[in-house]
Structures are given as C-alpha cells and as structure tokens.
Amino acid sequence: MTVPLKLRSFSPNEIAHLADEAVSLGAMWCLITGGEPLLRDDFPEIYMGLKRRGLLVSVLTNATLIHEDHIRLFKQYPPRDIEVTVYGVTRETYENITRRSGFFAAFRHGLDLLFDSGVKARLKAMAMRSNMAELPAIARFCRERTKDYFRYDPFLHLRFDGHAGRNADIRTERLSPEDIVAIEKADKQRSDILLKSREDLLSRAEYS
C-alpha cells in the first residue's frame, strides 16, 4: 500500500504556532533541520523567533550556504550548537555522495567561515559504503577542528516518499553490523570509551 506522505515543510505561521505550543508544554531545546535549513530565505526570522521564545536552538546544516550574514547572526545570537555533516574529506568522495559538483569547495568555505569567526560548530559523519574507506581520515579531519565531540551515524533510513529506486540505493549504502564493529574497533578513541562504558554498566549493582 502506498501512503502519500506529507513532507515537513512549515510556513512561518505554523512554525510560530508549533514553537508556542512546545514552549507552553515545557520545551527547552529545538533543533532546526531539513532538508537544508539554510535554503530558506526566512531562516534568520525562523531562528530568531525560536530564540525569542527562550529556546536553546541547535542547527543542523551541510554548511555549503553559510555566508557572512549567518556568521553575524550566530555571533550576535549564538546557537546552542551548529552541527555540520562531513560526507567526505576529498572532493571525490564528498561529491560522489552528495551528487552535486562544486559543493565540496562550498562546504570547505562554509566550514572555514564558521571556524575562522569563532562560531562553535560540531562535526559529524554518516558512515556508509561510499565513504567507508575514508572514515579514519574524516575522523581526523573532524577532531583537528573541534575538541568537544565527533560522532558518526551508520543508520540510513528509507525514503519518506517510498521511492523504490532510491530505497534500493540506500540499502546498497548500508553497512553491515560487522563493518560497523570493525569501524568502532579501528577508532581507538571511540573503542576505549565504549569499553569503559561497558565496564561502568556492568559494575552497576542492578546488572551484576
């Protein structure tokens, strides 16, 4: 059965209404995401609307559209954090995944603008077939630029619109559990934390 799914696209009024409702229920954090949220011309108004309601606002972006106006906005009204996805650290891998030529340079430019201006950003990666070989280099790239935190996400969800051809592509990109374990083991910083967490967990009375 095919169910037509409504994709999330909100008008400014709907966003204001949703934010009011969430805040009235006690919400404190809001993540702005998409799609690519900076594609919207009214991003600054949306962002400030959420800030004015007192929310801690995070932004998830691919950084390719970051320009000086965003930097000024984020400097004056800092987000709780900005999270940028690093699809690859070579043009070849990045543009093979994102399927748009010229965007690796835009990504690097946007990232430089953020970091050079001192706007705090976090970096994350998707782990998939097309960048698996590059993951150690991606992790190095991220850790060189941010101290606080780096993560990657191996969970590739199928399409909202149920598109069969694209779903087949997504399945092809998925890593096996064994691949993911191998990636975890190869990354000493992550595997040390994982082992330590396991000890902490096992040492708790309720699990012993």
Added chain:
Amino acid sequence: MDFVAEMVERAKANAARQGVALEGLVQEISQLDVPDGVYDLVWLSARMYSCLPTRQRRVEMLRRPVAQESRPLMTRNNIASIAIQDHSLWDRLGNKRVPLSFDLEITARCNHDCRHCYINLPANDRSSQAKELFPE
C-alpha cells in the same frame, strides 16, 4: 538583553521572593556573563526558569557541609559538578511528560542529492516551497 519582557518581570519577582539581589541584566542564555559570587538567574524557556549559583559559588558550596538554606540545588556533597538530576528543575519535571526537546524540519528541500538521504527534494521544488510560505 531582554528577549522576553514578561519573563524579565517574572524573574525579578521571583528574585525578590527568594531574597536574591539582581545585579546583572537578564541576558541571552548562551552569553551569560554575570560576575562570580552572585547568583545568576537563568531562564530556560518562556515557561521555565531557574536560579543557579555561579560556578565559584557552587565550588564553595561543595567544599563546606551542605547547609539547609543553600539546598535548592545541592543534594549530595561529594560530587565535583552538578548533575542535572541534582537541579531542582529536574524534580519539577520528574512526574510530568514534558517534551523537553523537539526537531523542526523547516524544509524538505536540499542543495545536495545525497545517495542515502530519506527526505530531500530538489532545492527548487515548487510545491515544497509553496508549503513553506503558506499553511496547507
């Protein structure tokens, strides 16, 4: 920076009720720079705010036996920092089903066309753009 005027008034009223002097201005939360040694009054959302001591004062409070009058935050005296569970806000939230955080997908459009993406539509998708401007 007074983002929410009525919250500033409520913060002032609460400070008065708690017998706390307000010296600093209410500021945007990520830019709080209240001097050490005073309480900063932090609002977290338009419906919730809380009274936090500054870092220096928290350390002092940890070093001495926990006095009854300084207990709104301290429940243990052997911790190096305050866990969110030790904050009175946590107690207030305890039994409520509060949607503490939420995500807003403000557009389904993207300037990339990632192989693995579950949502993206072309950056110039007309119907998606229309929905971003007007409610359906």
